Amino acid sequence: MSNKALEIKNLSFKYRHNSKETLKKINLSVEKGKWLSILSRNGSGKTTLIKLAAGLLENSSKGSIKIFDQEVNQENFASIKEHIGMVFQNPDNQFVGPTVQDDVAFGLENKSIERNEMIERVDSALKDVEMIEFANREPNSLSGGQKQRVALASVLALQPDIIILDEATSMLDPKGRKSLLKLVQKLRSQYKITVIAITHDIQEIEQSDQVIIIDGGKKKLEGKPAKILIEDEKLESFGLEVPFTKRVRKRLFELGIILPNDYESKEMVANKIWKYYSKM
Ligand SMILES: Nc1ncnc2c1ncn2[C@@H]1O[C@H](COP(=O)(O)OP(=O)(O)OP(=O)(O)O)[C@@H](O)[C@H]1O
Ligand SMILES: [Mg+2]
Incomplete structure (x- = not known):
């Protein structure tokens, strides 16, 4: 498998009913096993960018998006989907099963995975996120942080190569945020998963290997967290809290x-x- 988890070249994007381009000539490359943070204020195009990368929006530009060297398009959608797991902002919108373990099993059932393997994977994913003792609980009875751990377990059970977190911590308190990010970091290094984390909170970029800042649909800054964090004037001009x-x-x-x-x-x-x- 290629060493490049994601490679974007010259990607622009315009929504049909939007007069302006949402993304403008984005170039980006993320190596396998690394943590990329995409940082910007609201409405700058973060979600649009990852939806394009995951094939959830169609790339109508001349630019290219590749996941492990495979072009993201409708033809390749099924195989692209295999690589990627996503966790979203609102924990309440991610549950489908009556219990925590049913919920984690759901994605596996859809892939018609054999029963014994399914039980093993659900078990192992719930252990990985330290939620095994909640296996029989109703998802709605969990705290926000616990819900996001279960959402992460559902993704892990599918053994993705890339995990995308779209503001997955934004509804958690500071302690819950830290603990979820720490967990993601542990899983990343354990399973060599590539992490793409979207945030508008600059405090959350510390664990990443690479950070990009998008503003007005353009990539404005790129580098390691230490380099980004000293750009205080630029950060302020992009509406990011120093x-x-x-x-x-x-x-x-x-x-x-x-x-x-x-x-x-x-x-x-x-x-x-x-x-x-x-x-x-
Ligand atoms: N379906 C759509 N049709 C038209 N315009 C859209 C659509 N979805 C998003 N947009 C516009 O594209 C721009 C970027 O939106 P996007 O959701 O990608 O930003 P974001 O950086 O993820 O924002 P946030 O931090 O609020 O989640 C916004 O101006 C938004 O209004
Ligand atoms: Mg968004």
């Missing part, structure tokens, strides 16, 4: 205290401030 540590550093600078310009965690900044304070 991280807390950056804001603190800026305020300190105005007060004549200069902290190094590379990105650091809240704890590191707090330690530095503490050191300055104790010297005063």
